[in-house]
Amino acid sequence: MAKLAFLGLGVMGFPMAGHLAAKGHDVAVYNRTAAKAASWVEKHGGRAAATPAEAARGAEFVMACVGNDDDLRSVCLGPDSAFAGMEKGSVFVDHTTVSAAVTRELAAAAAKDGIGYVDAPVSGGQAGAENGVLSVMCGGDQASYDRAEPVIAAYSRICRRLGDTGAGQLAKMVNQICIAGLVQGLSEGLHFAEKAGLDIEELVEVISQGAAGSWQMVNRHKTMKDGKFDYGFAVDWMRKDLGICLATAEENGASLPVTALVDQFYKDVQKMGGGRWDTSSLFARLRKLG
Template sequence: MPSIQKKMYAPLSSAKVAFIGLGVMGFPMAGHLAQAGHHVTVYNRTHSKALAWQAEFGNHVATTPAEAARDADFVMFCVGNDDDLREVIQGENGALLHAKAGSLFIDHTTASANVAREMATVCAEKSIGFMDAPISGGQSGAEAGKLSIMCGGSDANFKKALPYLEHYGTIIELLGDTGSGQLCKMVNQICVVSVIQGLAEALAFGENAGLDMQRVVKVIGGGAASSWQMHNRSQTMLDREFDFGFAVDWVRKDLGLVLNEARNNGARLPITALIDQLYAQVQEQGGGRLDSSSLITLLGKSQAPQS
């Protein structure tokens, strides 16, 4: 089964692109670049994943980030956290080793605003551009090429990157200087986890009240209570199915970034801090790899999470 959906790509001159990190998001994103006709070289820490990508999309596989980035016009990153990003950019075999002057690094990792600024500085020392560009829309959005992309960096770099980002994104905005994309992603995560917790409480309440929750969701889903989470997660939450999607471990990583930034800028996030602790409870029960919607397992008729 193809890992991406068919999409019409705007005509664009072919570029040499490196893509570092082929997780559930990076794999289809790199696939869209290949399908659009670009020369793509991929690198993934687990080499078998890179070979699986090549089996589907052809093109090239590298054994190090440095090899992938050699002579590339654009180098995209979609890795786990701040330290992973540092390693693939400036580690012993990092992309900076062979990247050419004038190329542009685009980081899709959800990371800190500080590491974005740090990487922009080290790239500038080699005349390489850098833009933070975290993404939202989940695996389904990546497969469909319909991600939201939140960018931080210079106007010139944004204009240079935009036609290529449009291969896998539909809503793409420059939010300000380097780090602004990461700050916007933090706003996104605050909204998302709050909606998930609210939906979990609502579904559990309705179950305990003896309501037919499928019919409840149908009627309230057309009104002010509607949300992406309701339309895409309510049924699996009711079925207590969580073996897919965005893992609790990654949510906690993201919320750690949010709460740390809030301490720095003085924002008060009492509900977000509480939800972070609820996710910690899911982890303690063995649910670290479950989807973020598994918050409902802490409520009402839920069962203890199973990994």
């Protein structure tokens, strides 16, 4: 069992850190809102730290799952940061979805202090985190990944190294690009079915068994039909992720016309007051349009 730190106890980080504690690891947690860290300790044991540096002190591995590029920099750099508390030979594992650019920047900073760095964004949403069945896509040197993978296994169904530093973040961009188009297609299909007078439950029972089937179809069609979107992966976060995808596409020359269009559809959902709605709320936009 390892001595660990976990930074960021949001809807993903809270249960992920919990799985580590359940596996018997010695876990210290840090959250910007101290009450959330206290709540985690009350439920899972371990200890809460006042700063990332305090949480990281003496830890073999430091996991982070925060909000965006700036949030990640704030927990990694500076006198009270994780890197300031980490020892040479320890490994930083970043589960945040951020740009490949900030990943490479922070990995280089870590390397100067002899700290390993694995970018390891996740897919599977809140349910995947709670059930410990996330898909984890990783980048970094092989040695750091090999050390971190058995720890990540506490909350993953699959974990793979896909290349050097930044490869994990690039893979997560592919994941979000695929989801954006898929959810829009599902929304249009269900909208068409509704307008055509088809029974959505019966329809999905049939088509989900064929080539049109998807995780989104199976797990989201009922809540989409019922207009329930107050859960899941928020539109605000999806737009953040798609912004990273589109900016990276500008750099590498990839053409993402559907992604750019769906990003604007999510902007419409935000204008409807749905910034914290689940990404399946693209369906609500179509219903509003008539």
